[in-house]
Amino acid sequence: MKSYKENIDFNNLPRHIAVIMDGNGRWAKKKGAMRIFGHKNAIQAVKDVTEGCGELGIKYLTLYAFSTENWSRPKAEIDGLMELLVSTLKQEIKTLMDNQVKLKTIGDTSNLPIDCQKNLAWAIDQTKNNSGLTLVLALSYSGRWEIIKATKAIAAEIEQGKIKASDINESLFENYLQTSGIPDPELLIRTSGELRVSNFLLWQIAYSELYITPTLWPDFRKEHLYEAIWSYQQRERRFGKTSEQLNPVS
Template sequence: MKELIDLSNLPQHIAVIMDGNGRWAKRQGAARVFGHRNAIKAVREATEGCAELGIKHLTLYTFSTENWGRPKFEIDALMQLLVHTIRAEIPTLTENNVRLTTIGDTTSLPRACRAELEEAIQLTEGNTGLNLILALSYSGKWDIVEATKKLAQQVKNGTLTPDQIDEDLFNQALATEGIANVDLMIRTGGDHRISNFMLWQLAYAELYVINDVFWPDFRKPHLWEAILTYQGRERRFGKISEQLVK
């Protein structure tokens, strides 16, 4: 399937809602945390698959602002898992020339998580391949509110006037400053919603929902299929077919 992909028509930025860990674990008769632990291979497969193709950016919806409302024992387990996973994956990231970055309110994360993240970001910052973005304590609404605050502060300081604010300026104020907007969003688990994820950046993304696969079972062939579907779609960005340059 990989050989069918047109390398001249790749999405620059793929975003993934990694859904279904809890339901996957329930099918195994296990606790939700068991699903999170078994999702690490899926993360590795998605990352390596994007790196192999030359995708520029991969954003994984790792932990939303709403996830803080989950039971404390699940949050604690998730944070511990995050620390151990980042530590273990640094050699693999480097081997695949992957640079790790984050978006979100990372100041709200436990100190150990922040320390591991900062170390991994520093150790991989020289890598020039895929930019792997972990959305941590992130939501689309949070991102838009924070961007609005930044611009409002500039107006208050007298360095910006309201009339100067346009889409480009707002893009620059978002957490994804300097990163292309999302071309393809993949969601596992079958739910057809974007769950407060990158609301601005997803404005013209192609959506691909995998109905019969939970995230722990996601593998490279699922990625290939999503990209092939993306390449078969006509992206009009509000125009009509006849206006597109062939």
């Protein structure tokens, strides 16, 4: 069977792909297992997508790993997720280094257990000089939290006289976001078939192309990634303009 990879235009790749990794719990339920079983089996999907993006030359990959709303889940599931995060970072650091992957995080990571914070800081420091794909983990993150945090920071600087209200524009505002210095994602992938953005990168996805797949995240593989990119390349990105404006007839 022909792979979607063969149809990908390497001159039209998104620089940044964001993924809402959904369906771990439902995948586990179908297997008659605990939700944490789904999270453990999702690691291979993370590996596949990270490797696939690196091989294609994608510059940034952001994975929605844990939202601020996820703190309301059962304690056993949260504890299992945090332990899984620590163990995975330790196990995968060599692979990240071998593939020149640079690790970053966005979100209120101060809420994570101390062990998680230490291992994240260690992994980020180890990979900081890598020159390949930048893998961004959204942990204890939500879009509304990020926008409020940025707004408060700007308000504080106005009070201190460092900036004026009239200075505020999109460019300035983006400097106060967690993703400052990272281009907005051109492609947002959501697994499990849910038709919502779940408070993820609300500012940054204003003009992202959405790709929804019924595939549950633990089953997501490189071929699914290739299909999403191929679908993205079939679309005309107009940014509010008309087709005629983008492609004027001479």
